[in-house]
Amino acid sequence: MNNCSIIFIGLDTHKIFTQLAVLKDERGAKPESFGKINTNKAAFIKLARQLQSKYPKATLHFIYEAGPCSYWIYRLLTSLGHCCYIVAPSLIPKKSGDRVKTDKRDAAKLALLFKAETLTTIYVPEPEDEAIRDLSRARETAMKDLKDAKFQLKGVFLRNNIKCAVKDNWSNKHLRWLTELVLPHPSQQIVLQEMIQTITERMKRVTRLVNELEHQVKQWRYYPVVKAVQAMRGVKAVQAMRGVRMLVAVGTIAELGDLRRFDHPRKLMAYLGLVPSESSSGDTRRLGKITKCGNGRARRLLIEGAQTYKHKANISTELQKRQEGLSKVIVDIAWQAQLRLCRRYQRLMQKGKHRNVVVTAIAREIIAYIWAISREVVITPIDPRTRISRLPA
Incomplete structure (x- = not known):
């Protein structure tokens, strides 16, 4: 009964729990619900042992969608010697008349479609590569926050008809001009000082991230x-x-x-x-x-x-x-x-x-x-x- 060569396990992952579905590599086999487990390391290790014990001669193939759970499930299961695949959610086929969506159906659908070879797997980076990517994205996010703060300050100037007397924006001379600027109302002056402080802090944050990125990338394999x-x-x-x-x-x-x-x-x-x-x-x-x-x-x-x-x-x-x-x-x-x-x-x-x-x-x-x-x-x-x-x- 349990002598199949391949067992497909569909994982519908969430922050708290993961829904499971098991599909045998047999003609006409249908996905079976395997319950839920907690989304943590110990639960997945226990799940892999249970499935390996139940299907001792089979190769386990785990499939789940790319999402906020990132790659740690993939790395854990592959480190245990099992096959794991992450598929692109946007490339999963969907019937136009299918209006019922549940966790059980999603897990079963992943196993069934992967068996039919209709899913597209994604490239999984190494942990070291992902760390550099996170640092690069953090620098970009800091740049976006800095631009947003500058646009807000320019909006205050536009509403109050204030013309900048310094051509070189955001230079040291421009920042000194901002600190010497006096608005007509005390409330507006508080807003101005808070915005100047925010811009200064975010400029330092961008500088720190750029310096750290330049240092870390020299130790990167790429x-x-x-x-x-x-x-x-x-x-x-x-x-x-x-x-x-x-x-x-x-x-x-x-x-x-x-x-x-x-x-x-x-x-x-x-x-x-x-x-x-x-x-x-x-x-x-x-x-x-x-x-x-x-x-x-x-x-x-x-x-x-x-x-x-x-x-x-x-x-x-x-x-x-x-x-x-x-x-x-x-x-x-x-x-x-x-x-x-x-x-x-x-x-x-x-x-x-x-x-x-x-x-x-x-x-x-x-x-x-x-x-x-x-x-x-x-x-x-x-x-x-x-x-x-x-x-x-």
């Missing part, structure tokens, strides 16, 4: 890729590959992980949603807007980097210093990218294309050159025996 990507020229002091600053390079690699898992750059472009949508039938082929699927933050970082290719290609002194120590192959790829993308930007603009369309086309090719550079860099693999997984109790 730092050689980040350093190589910066071989492509930029227009600011912190840029190297054109349009790719250190922070942009770190953010892109941290979001995408190991680019070598894509055997062709077109697959990476499609993964980021930078390819046009298509609706073709017969002899008619219609292309629409980009799909915008995949990682939105990585796509936005590439769009930001593509803005700088409107300038002419050249090698600055600062870029030359960054390229020192890199292999000739990487330097040649970076120079080839500059020549092609700068020329392509101007050619598309002369054809009358909208600037957003041009920038998106450049971003699509940037990721192809980053893919090519990443394949020329040797990355030290993580030894599973020395990996330290910090799982929640």
Whole structure:
């Protein structure tokens, strides 16, 4: 009875509990509810032991949706020697007439669809890679908070018809001017002082996170890729590959992980949603807007980097210093990218294309050159025996 080769276990995970469904790898088998367990480490270890005892000759395959529970369940189950997969919720097939949704049905649906090979699994980063990604996202969140505080202060000035006497916004001279500013009402003065203090604190927070990110990334296993990507020229002091600053390079690699898992750059472009949508039938082929699927933050970082290719290609002194120590192959790829993308930007603009369309086309090719550079860099693999997984109790 329990001699199946594979057992599929669907997990509908929540913060407090997880609903289970078990499906045997047999013709005509239907998912069976396996109850609920608490969403913690001890409960999953006990569950794995129970299922292994019940199906001693079978291989256990756990499936759950990507969500706020992140990857710790995956890492725990794989560390116990079982197969675990995380699927993309947006790519789960759904019937148009299916109006009943429960935890039991969701768990059973995951097991059934995974057995039918109709689910798309996602890439799971290593804990060290995820930590760098969290730090990069924290810096971006701090930047957003800082911008929001600045916009609020500008709103106060606009409502009170206050003109700034300093052209260099948010410099030390501008901050001193803000502290000397006197508003007509005491309540407004309190609001002004609170906003100035908030902006000052958030500027320090951004500086701390940037410094910490620059320090931590040098100890990261993907730092050689980040350093190589910066071989492509930029227009600011912190840029190297054109349009790719250190922070942009770190953010892109941290979001995408190991680019070598894509055997062709077109697959990476499609993964980021930078390819046009298509609706073709017969002899008619219609292309629409980009799909915008995949990682939105990585796509936005590439769009930001593509803005700088409107300038002419050249090698600055600062870029030359960054390229020192890199292999000739990487330097040649970076120079080839500059020549092609700068020329392509101007050619598309002369054809009358909208600037957003041009920038998106450049971003699509940037990721192809980053893919090519990443394949020329040797990355030290993580030894599973020395990996330290910090799982929640």
